[in-house]
Structure formats: C-alpha cells, structure tokens
Amino acid sequence: MDFNDIYNAHHRRVYNFCLNYLQSLEDAEEVTQDVFVKVHLKVHDFNHQSQLSTWIYRICVNCCIDFVKARKRKKRFGFLTSLFYEDSQALRHDPAHFNHPGVELEQKEAVAALFSKIDMLPPNQKTALLLSKIEQKSQKEMAAIMGISEKAVESLLHRAKENLLKKINTNE
Structure with a gap:
C-alpha cells in the first residue's frame, strides 16, 4: 500500500469530516494532518478486517474527539490559572468562532x-x-x-x- 495513494484517495473526505466536526478551518487542517501521520505510522498494522476507508474514518473520529477533549482541558486549565493576561488584561483564550467555508x-x-x-x-x-x-x-x-x-x-x-x-x- 502506497501512502501517497492512500492520502490522495482519502484526504478530502477526512478533511471534510474534521471540518464538520470541529467547525474551524485551522483545527480541521491540524487534525487532518494528525490523522494521516497516524495512518502513515500504522498502515503496516492494518489487518484488512474492514475496509481501508472504515479504518481511516475510525482514526479520524478518534482524533477529532481527542482534539476536542484536549481543547476543553486546555481551556479549563486556563480558567484555573487566569482568564486574562496579567500585563495587558486581554483575554487569554479567545471565544470559539464558527468558520466553515461551505x-x-x-x-x-x-x-x-x-x-x-x-x-x-x-x-x-x-x-x-x-x-x-x-x-x-x-x-x-x-x-x-x-x-x-x-x-x-x-x-x-x-x-x-x-x-x-x-x-x-x-x-x-
């Protein structure tokens, strides 16, 4: 299995799912990259018990869920330390915004x-x-x-x- 072929065949679907799940262009790009890093590292472990696309979607879903959990942990920690930067009193964490090109x-x-x-x-x-x-x-x-x-x-x-x-x- 050639990784470039896998990437070309599945990149768009993975990115679109991440975009719909995360609702941010930057986050979707980051998680899409994480998905394909994991696919690249684990493709030799793929055992053909399911379709390749199913396996990639499973990795994608898990990466999206993990990303959201990490973001929530980071925000919670931010609230515990401080909501504002000490020197400027500006918000330390920007509120989430909706950014979907479609x-x-x-x-x-x-x-x-x-x-x-x-x-x-x-x-x-x-x-x-x-x-x-x-x-x-x-x-x-x-x-x-x-x-x-x-x-x-x-x-x-x-x-x-x-x-x-x-x-x-x-x-x-």
Whole structure:
C-alpha cells in the first residue's frame, strides 16, 4: 500500500469530516494532518478486517474527539490559572468562532447556531449524527467506523436527534 495513494484517495473526505466536526478551518487542517501521520505510522498494522476507508474514518473520529477533549482541558486549565493576561488584561483564550467555508454568508448565523448545538451533544452522539447526516454513511458503515453494533448506532442517532431537538426548542 502506497501512502501517497492512500492520502490522495482519502484526504478530502477526512478533511471534510474534521471540518464538520470541529467547525474551524485551522483545527480541521491540524487534525487532518494528525490523522494521516497516524495512518502513515500504522498502515503496516492494518489487518484488512474492514475496509481501508472504515479504518481511516475510525482514526479520524478518534482524533477529532481527542482534539476536542484536549481543547476543553486546555481551556479549563486556563480558567484555573487566569482568564486574562496579567500585563495587558486581554483575554487569554479567545471565544470559539464558527468558520466553515461551505456556508453562505447569509446562512452562516443559522448554521453556526445549529452546529453550536450539535457541538454540545456527547461525543458519540455528535459523531453518529455527523456520520449519518453529513457524511451520509449507512448504519452498517457507522457501526464499523465507531466500533459498535448497528443497534447501538440506531440508539445513538435517536438520542442525538432528541437531544438536538430539545436544545433547539429550549434555545440552549
């Protein structure tokens, strides 16, 4: 397996998933790079028990979840040490912003609000929702990517939709 062929065949899908999951161009680029570093380092361990694309998606999902966890840890630590720089009183951590190139300017506010609610879902629900609705994966593919049963995927999707509707209706 030639890494360049793997990269060329899967880069766009990995980047798009990261962009939808992380909602930031810079973060998506960083995580996409991390995904392909891991693919490059572990491609010899790939055992062909699933499709290569499924294996790469699994790495991608895990990298996105790990990135979000690390970002939250870093922000929590920042709150513990200080919210502001001592010398300038400027905010130490900028608030998150929505930056997605596929969204028209006039729709940006509505889509940003929706994605902010999706971002509040538990990681597995968020992953299932994005794989289903954005990536248009079947439940069988999602189960393989997430390493869970199809029934568990169905349950996650149901809970994700319910939780998202609650957040939209209560305007959380």
